[in-house]
Amino acid sequence: MLKRVLPFFLFICFFQVAQAQEMRFTTKVSATSIALDEGLQVQFMLENARDANNFQPPSFKDFDVVQGPMQMQGTSIINGARSDYVALIYVLQPKHVGSFTLAGATVRVNGNIVHSNPVTIEVVKGNNVASAPSSSQRVGPAGPAGGGENLPDGVLRKGENVDAKLRKNIFVKVVVDKTTLYEGEQLTATYKLYTRLPTSSSVTKVPAFKGFSAKDVELPNPPQASEEVVNGQVYKVFIIRKTLLFPLQSGQLELDPAEVDNQVKLVQLSANGRKRVKDPFEEMFGDAFDDDFFNQQGAEYVTVPYKIQSPPLMITVKPVPANHPDTYTGAVGNFTMDASIDKTALTTDDALNLKVTITGQGNVNLLNAPKINVPTGFERYDPKVTDNIEKNSNPLSGSRTFEFALMPQEVGDHTIPGIDFSYFDPVSNTFKTLHSQPFNIHVTPGKQTKHEKEDFSVGKNELAPIHHTVLHWNKGGRLFFGSGWFWLLLLLPAVPLLWLIFRKRKEDYNVQNASLLKHRYANKVALKRLSLAARYLKEGKSKPFYEETSRAIWGYLSNKLHIPFSDLSKQLVMDKLQQLNSDRTAPLFELLDDCEMALYAPAGGQGRMQQTYQQAIEIISQLEQDLKHQQV
Incomplete structure (x- = not known):
């Protein structure tokens, strides 16, 4: 019995060892069904072959070879059985839709020709792939058990097109x-x-x-x-x-x-x-x-x-609707407004601070000051502008504050009308207007008022003393009646009345001819703004310098050409200047483009800022000369 069992046992052991060392030559693909615009990875793997040569791949007539052959080799141990393998990998791109069979590759092992298995590939349009690759079908730098990953894209194969x-x-x-x-x-x-x-x-x-x-x-x-x-x-x-x-x-x-x-x-x-x-x-x-x-x-x-x-x-870019309210100054987004004054009672020696804060999301950094109607008896100065923009906010969020200094000139009770601020909401495609309450102000005389004249006349209950001396008349002296002093004192009470009439007429003229005055003083205002840019230039502050220079030029064009700031555009300015036969259009917009670019790609340093400042002065002065004697 033992004699019969022992040969059988030895045969089983020999068979298992032989099976562990069995040579195999297989074809594996990344998927059996792919889209026309997808790639296919094909792997030819030879296991446990000690003397292999003369490898011949199959015909890829229905595919373009994108990459390959890529070489791979290694060793795997599964359940204690060691297997050595080598492989060649190709990446193919299908040429057309259909069902195609890749014939097996051939290799000579120990003098014998060995064939790998054929594989059928289904190519369809689009990305509607019939079947995804299984774990046994995936190829890459892995052992014969499969499950590898694609080779790195950073590998430049021999003969591969680098571009x-x-x-x-x-x-x-x-x-x-x-x-x-x-x-x-x-x-x-x-x-x-x-x-x-x-x-x-x-x-x-x-x-x-x-x-x-x-x-x-x-x-x-x-x-x-x-x-x-x-x-x-x-x-x-x-x-x-x-x-x-x-x-x-x-x-x-x-x-x-x-x-x-x-x-x-x-x-x-x-x-x-x-x-x-x-x-x-x-x-x-x-x-x-x-x-x-x-x-x-x-x-x-x-x-x-x-x-x-x-x-x-x-x-x-679409223009905002043309039916915007008069209080619209170019704000686009969603905003709220807060207006306040620092005091309700003051003297003619004090200044009133009117603060208007616009808060919200939108073009906060481009907001213009709302229109302030200052009553007679106050003098208004240009507002101080302060920005508080949230860092890295998207959409842009924050606030811009305008502080107006108002100097009272007349005593009494005054009312500053409510402030209106309009903006365009692109979500609802409508204009919206915000309102503030009016402000009541009481002004009393300050210390710097004129002193009353001393009165040396006799009181009501007093008797004038009797002079017992003899009065002597000087015939050579001039009489007070009809003298220059007489007429001066007679007309003096009318001077304040005439001054009030003159001021009222001047204010009415300014209101009725606001556009004309802006035109007349446009050059002066622009140079004043450029003086602030000159200060930033001296301090080496590049961003405020270019912002102020750009703001001065656009403000000058708005005032000089009678174009509301909300309607201002390069095309409109170009049309206006062409109508006036001005040849300053090209250098003007080149300067504005330089300012915009310098804000976000600063270069050139102090020298470039100095050059920009000189160009701005020259262009404004030249435009002023061109437009001086023309009807705009």
Whole structure:
């Protein structure tokens, strides 16, 4: 009995060892059904073969070879059984829709030709794939049990087109939250860098944002990556710039491209460092069981320079409706208003502080002062403007405060009418007006009033003393009656009345001819604002300097050309100047564009600021001469 059992037992042991060392040559694919625009990964794996050569892949006539062959080898141990394997991997792109069969590959093992199994692939339109790849179908740098991952995208295969690889795996684009909006409405533009490759990138050109007022959002440093899926591929995404834009004019405006320089690091593989390559399986057997793909002999890192830019994007800007109220000054968004005074009773020696704060979301940084109707008896000065913008708010949020100093000139009770502030709400597509309560002011005389004249006349209950001396008449003296002093004292009470009449007529003239006065004093106002810009220039404050310079020029144009600030646009100014035969249009808008660009891409330092200041003075002076003798 033992003699019969022992040979059978030895046969079983021998069979198991032989089975563990059985040679296999198989074909595996990443999926059996794919879309026409998807890639297919094919892996030919040879296990437990000690002498293999003369590998021949099947015909790929219905596919384009995107990558390959990529080489892979290693060892796996499953349930104590060791298996050595080598593999070649191809990435294919189908040419057309249909059902295609990939015939098996062939390889010579120990002098015998061995065939791998054929595989049928179904190619369909779109992304409606019939069946997803199973774990046994997935291919990549893994053992014969499957379950590996795709090889890194940062590997530059021998003969691979570098430009095509870079175009596919790294690009930059601008993403906006809307492409159609109103003048003054916020537009958020985000410039993103998409990459599947390791790269060191720097922004070399920022967009100028012509026709917009721009405010950048502060980004984390160093940049933080996120992931997005584009056309079925996962990309690392870096935000290189995020800007809140407020269009200053209507029409078609273009977002200029952003340019990015990249230094892309790729792994370049050669033929394993050998001078002569006969067969890919021979190469892999020559360096047996090296499982670290990137440390293969013949692999080296190369840095490829690659410059990219985002495609330009057109934005449609609509003008706000024409039926805006008289109190509208260009505000777009959603706002509230608070108005207050610091005192209700004061003397003619004091100043009254009227504070108006506009709070909300929208073009807060572009708000103009509301119209204040100051009663007769007060002198008003230009407001002090203070901004309180929430950092990195989106939409832009915060407040702008206007502080008016009012100097009382007359005693008595006065009323400052309620303040009206209008804005356009793009959500409801309507104008809305905010109102404040009126302010009652009581003014008393201050210490700097005129002293009353001393009265030396006789009192009512007093008797004039009797003079006993003889009075002598001087015939040569002039009589007081009819003298110059007589007429002066006679007309003196009429002087205040005449002054009040003159002032009233002047105020009426100013109200009726406000536009004419703005035109007449436009140059003076512009130079006054430029004097503030000169102070910022002296202090080296670049951003306030360019803001004040731009504000001075736009304010000058609004006043000089009789264009309400809310209707102001480059096109309207250009039309006006062309009607007046002025040839200052090109340098004017070039200066304004330079101011806008310098706000968000500062360069040139003090020298550039000085040049901008001189250009602003020259252009305003030249426009003043051009328009001086013309009817605007």
